[in-house]
Amino acid sequence: MTDTIGIILICIGIAFDFLGVLGLVRLPDVYNRLQAATKCVTFGSMGILLGVIVMQGFTSFGFKALIGIVFIILAAPTAAHAVARAAHRSKIPLAKISVVDKYEEDKELIDETLKEEVEV
Amino acid sequence: MEIKTKSRIIVFIFALLVWFALTDIKDYQEALIGIGISLLITFLAGQFLVTTAKSQHPVKRFLHFIIYIFRFFWEMIKANFEVAYLVIHPMLPIKPGIVKIKTKLTKDSAITVLANSITLTPGTLTVDINEDKKELYIHWIKVSSTDINETTKEIGEKFEKTLTEVFE
Structure with missing residues (x-):
């Protein structure tokens, strides 16, 4: 029984991982691709690890999977945030379809505060 | 209690719990090494977890x-x-x-x-x-x-x- 549930969870995980990869190919620019990559891949990997926990129970094996889930939740959004910020700072444009970019409008202001910080 | 001490205690307990969960303890030596490593982590990086006082219970x-x-x-x-x-x-x-x-x-x-x-x-x-x-x-x-x-x-x-x- 637990094996069946575990395998179903792993299959759901793989399906969402696949959708994330599909999004990575289909969506236009780096920011949209990050959206697909972080959300779907985080959820998919969590599903796979959850399946492992269900199949193994709370042995040391299952607990390692649990710690894996915690670290994925902590690390994936942080990495996406870092990549998005770096991309914007190195002037990679948003896709033409985009409607608004408040960050670009405020950028000079942010740069000034950064300079002040460096001087201090 | 000072906030750094509090932070260190929390880190120590947490590190020890993770160690006990990760290793199937069969021997007192494993527990001893776990305590030693938790202490090392506590003194190296213990003060960074909690840095501000919280108002809620x-x-x-x-x-x-x-x-x-x-x-x-x-x-x-x-x-x-x-x-x-x-x-x-x-x-x-x-x-x-x-x-x-x-x-x-x-x-x-x-x-x-x-x-x-x-x-x-x-x-x-x-x-x-x-x-x-x-x-x-x-x-x-x-x-x-x-x-x-x-x-x-x-x-x-x-x-x-x-x-x-x-x-x-």
Whole structure:
């Protein structure tokens, strides 16, 4: 029984991982691709690890999977945030379809505060 | 109690629990090494976990944190179906853009958790934070409004209330 549930969870995980990869190919620019990559891949990997926990129970094996889930939740959004910020700072444009970019409008202001910080 | 000592005690207990969970203890030597390593970690990096005093009672904070986790997972599942729908749809009905939202949170840990939650929930990704003005720049895959008050309401507010209880 637990094996069946575990395998179903792993299959759901793989399906969402696949959708994330599909999004990575289909969506236009780096920011949209990050959206697909972080959300779907985080959820998919969590599903796979959850399946492992269900199949193994709370042995040391299952607990390692649990710690894996915690670290994925902590690390994936942080990495996406870092990549998005770096991309914007190195002037990679948003896709033409985009409607608004408040960050670009405020950028000079942010740069000034950064300079002040460096001087201090 | 001084806050650094408190932080060290929490780190020590946490590290020891993780050690006991990861190793199937068969021998007293394994437990001894676990205690030794936990002490080493505590003295190297113990003071960084808790840096500011919290106003709420720990039990109340813990309960709110549980509520927050459930809300977070619900939002995350919704986010995944939304992105999956967008990706499968043959026309790609997206309308991306970067918007600003305001936040009332003040503690570093609270803002970090808010930013991470926003990244993992429907169609939004935190790009940068303006710490002086308490504003977050969010890449939104389906922009419905560019007005700062409306975006705040739509993106930030659902987490903010619980996070205030937990981290402030």
